[in-house]
Amino acid sequence: MVYRYCEKENFEDLASGRVILHRGGYPNFPVRLAQEIFRRCLRRLDDPKRVCLYDPCCGGGYLLTVLGFLNPDSIGRIVASDINPEAVGLARENLSLLQKDGLRRRVRQLEELLRLHQKSSHQEALESAARLWDLLEQAPWEIPHQVFQADVLGHSSLKGQNFQADVIFADVPYGNLVAWQGQSGEPANLLDQLLPVTREGSVVAICSDKSQKFHSQHFQRMEKQQAGKRLFQIFTVLPKSGREAG
Numbered sequence: 001m002v003y004r005y006c007e008k009e010n011f012e013d014l015a016s017g018r019v020i021l022h023r024g025g026y027p028n029f030p031v032r033l034a035q036e037i038f039r040r041c042l043r044r045l046d047d048p049k050r051v052c053l054y055d056p057c058c059g060g061g062y063l064l065t066v067l068g069f070l071n072p073d074s075i076g077r078i079v080a081s082d083i084n085p086e087a088v089g090l091a092r093e094n095l096s097l098l099q100k101d102g103l104r105r106r107v108r109q110l111e112e113l114l115r116l117h118q119k120s121s122h123q124e125a126l127e128s129a130a131r132l133w134d135l136l137e138q139a140p141w142e143i144p145h146q147v148f149q150a151d152v153l154g155h156s157s158l159k160g161q162n163f164q165a166d167v168i169f170a171d172v173p174y175g176n177l178v179a180w181q182g183q184s185g186e187p188a189n190l191l192d193q194l195l196p197v198t199r200e201g202s203v204v205a206i207c208s209d210k211s212q213k214f215h216s217q218h219f220q221r222m223e224k225q226q227a228g229k230r231l232f233q234i235f236t237v238l239p240k241s242g243r244e245a246g
Helices: 031-043 062-070 085-098 100-117 120-138 190-197
Strands: 051-055 075-082 145-149 167-171 203-208 219-227 230-237
Touching: 031 062, 031 167, 031 203, 031 230, 051 062, 062 075, 062 085, 062 167, 075 085, 085 100, 085 145, 100 120, 167 190, 190 203
Parallel strands: 051 075, 051 167, 075 145, 167 203
Antiparallel strands: 203 230, 219 230
């Protein structure tokens, strides 16, 4: 894996469970890899400023929260969804850290934990929170977020949602089949499910294991690369004139 856009840095302030909340059962995404893939996506946009970023399999929102802190000058809005209502609640808490009121609440929680338990981990978390606060102070705007429940790997439709994503970044849960039976009884796939919240030129990055297949006549694959156990692919939405007939 060759990193083009993200140098090897110390990302400990963004470690899961430090300031960003973590609960068992929600996988974390490597910070450097997330930033590298996101910057590759931005390079494929005509206007990579104030983009709307969407994660349809957000889990606890860790991936989106990390990208929000690292790209405050590029992201104008974050949207997240998950099938699990508990995950939706956790993602909402974590994404609130990208706004000063939310980070203040987290600091108060950490201060109370330090008072009660006097653990060095809580003191270190407060020091990380102070550095993340500095990032918010320097950011050109606070990033608004929207979180909702949807089974994008099942039968839920994204039609009628009030956003268009410039970048979609999905870490698909391993073991889930990408092909399934839709309401019509015909096979559907993740890319087609995402189409209602995209526009021509939108970029979709999908991370999965090697056994999962992604294809659609509405998308063109631009990159495919192995990164450790993950396979990531980057697609763009084709103009209607460039799609296959049928």
